[in-house]
Amino acid sequence: MTEKHYILAVDDAPDNLFLVQLALEKEGHDVVLVDNGPTALAQIEKDPPDLILLDVMMPEMDGYEVTRRIRTHPQLPYIPILLITAHEHPSLVQGLDVGADEFIRKPVKIEELQARVRSLLRLKQSIEQRESFVHCLTHDLRTPLVAADRMLDLLRNETFGPVTPKMDEAMTTIMSSNQHLLRLLNNLLEAYSYEVGRKIISFIRFNIRELIEEVVRELRPLAEEKVLNLSINWQADREDMIGDRLELKRVFTNLIGNGIKFTDHGGVTVWVHSSSSVPNHVVVEIADTGIGIPPADQQRIFEPFRQGKHKRSGHGLGLYLCRQIVATHNGAIAIQSVIGQGTTFQIELPLRPH
Structure with missing residues (x-):
């Protein structure tokens, strides 16, 4: 029946x-x-x-x-x-x-x-059924991972007894793997929320220069660890904008972090300037001197689960999320890349999206 x-x-x-x-x-x-x-x-x-x-x-x-x-x-x-x-x-x-x-x-x-x-x-x-499956992945699996991390942290702090160097090294590796999986689950949840139109965006007034400087400050230790230069070149006329500060921070963190990940020599430069073609728009260019992206991959790099062929490539959700976040701000994101010379991501955003 x-x-x-x-x-x-x-x-x-x-x-x-x-x-x-x-x-x-x-x-x-x-x-x-x-x-x-x-x-x-x-x-x-x-x-x-x-x-x-x-x-x-x-x-x-x-x-x-x-x-x-x-x-x-x-x-x-x-x-x-x-x-x-x-x-x-x-x-x-x-x-x-x-x-x-x-x-x-x-x-x-x-x-x-x-x-x-x-x-x-x-x-x-x-x-x-798909929604139920995603909910299980992103919520039900996240809880035991967080609990495991807290327990490992207690063990590393010798709450239950002395910890040898080899034990500490093993627990650090486990915690790193847990954090990687947590980031993947969080990205999956965010991507799904955008896909089904359930992502809530909070538009507030904030200072975009302060936001970019904050991201650079947080990622600078990663650049210094690889002996890379990480700098900001600010040439925009204005610093105030209206948007979702947390979501845009996700965009800049992802793109600058990728630039550091895929660069072994040179560095990453964040160039911010006013748009020459559209009034009241700001352009953020994130340029690295890294390995570059093949032309074939550039055509599909913003698609979900589209992984690059390089061994350092992630799970193909980060750039998809960047595109979705920029789109919700009525902006645009583009890429230029040359193998062996580096990659530049260009994000153009209205200072006050409609």
Whole structure:
């Protein structure tokens, strides 16, 4: 038997609603009928359904607008939307562009409707399973890792007895591995939050020069350990901007840290200047004299889980997150690199994103 689901059908024509109700109740689903867009939105916010069937042509608010509002609502979970339309291809494109998942043409055939509903419900189940899996990875695994780190720290401090140099070395290695795994889990959670549109960004006024200087100060010991020069060349007209300071710090830390990681001689320079082409935009260029990135890798370097071929490459989430964070600030990120000469990442950000 088909699993029972709660489905919301929205159409201003009673005959169409009756047909949908008949077809879906035959499949064992609970069907709620609504005859206009505003009432549908109120019902969805009050009690989100498992699936929405939505007529395109309705008075007051059409199906495209209802779809757009559902997809831009920050508190709603993912709900499959099946558009019911009598229009041709251009209108279907419009519906899919605003966030609909599938469409069906009038006059509706019962068997086709039932099949499309089953397909979309399977899609929803797959997405929910993926969310559960990611939650397990990022939350449930993080807790024992943190607990293990605290216990190792107690052992290193000789809380339970003397520690020999070899024991201390072994515990340091274990803690380093734990920290690496924690960073991977945190990056996975952040990447997933951006992917599904659930990342909360806090736009505040802050000093971008102070932020970059803070990141450089924190990473300088890594550069000094490799005998590399790490410097800032500030030429921007302004220092104040509005954005998410914590997320932008993640961007600069990742890019400057990568520059240090992949550079053996020379150094990393952070050059900050005002945009010459767009008013009220600041440009941050992070240039290293490292190994460089092959042209083929440059084309896909910002894709998730796209690892470089070098042995020092990470898990392919850092640069993807950088691109997502910059995009949420209405900015742009680009790369220029020459093998054996170095790499430059260029980030252009509005001082006050809209």
